[in-house]
Amino acid sequence: MKIMTPIGPFWLQADDTGLTRGTFTPLPEDSAEKNNPHLAQAKKELAEYFAGQRQNFTVPLSIKVGTAFQRQVWQALQQIPFGDTRSYQAVAQAIDNPKAVRAIGQANRHNPIAIIIPCHRVIGKNGQLTGYMGTSGVELKRQLLALEGAAF
Template identity: 55%
Template sequence: MKLEYSIYKSDLLGCIYVISDGEAIVSVELFEEDWQQLRQQYEMIKSNSPLLENAVQQLDEYFHGKRKAFHLPLKWKGTEFQEQVWQALCEIPYGTTVSYSDIAEKIGRPKAVRAVGQANRANELAIFVPCHRVVGKNGSLTGYAGNRTNVKERLLQLERRYRTI
């Protein structure tokens, strides 16, 4: 399968790789090692397609506090449960956080808190599907892309800074 990609260079996070199947955004890679793994799995073509240009422009607006919601065709692939979680993530307002148990409640599975955490971890559309807005019940920054909570913290700080603008 051939995929197209473009790179957004963020002062906050470095290179962000945005990947498209030509119809929708299918992945966002924030970490170089994850990007390299993906490149080994698929044939990747660097592209300036209108879709990828739009995605990069929206990321730029987001990182400069000018965009609080994304309007892009997204294509996620997961179980029905994961897709319910990801849809719920898209409904979390900019600059706010909810807990994993809040998401479990919202999708009607109040005991599935750990499964919500695993669905969050499986989200391939970071930032566009804002899994960084989910925190522990006590407000702690738990589990972001494994143990990369520093990235979660940076994204939340960015959103809090621009929340009222």
């Protein structure tokens, strides 16, 4: 399902148990999606997020991709509060793997559900914005962090 956001089009996919994908990269659409309650919930919650009315997402997630390490990182990302940022080092320490700084970046790169799993809240140790959804996404990251009022 393609939705329009203030920062551009965003695609969602879901299965019977929850949201499976959320990305700024086009995804194939299926006519059966119209009846998926998880897509409807995600669309509503994202609209509220962009309107400044939502800080936490409650739509169920159904993540069936990624390694155990990546899933651990994605779980840790969901603990970063709205409007806050963490360094890659801080995320590595949060999962008790302080040497995994580069691997944290790779896990973020493979995050299947952008925005809702907030990899945009992870920044460089020096406070600099680093890649988001590839190098071309840094402006998207900047816009999401500005929307949340995060200092960076």
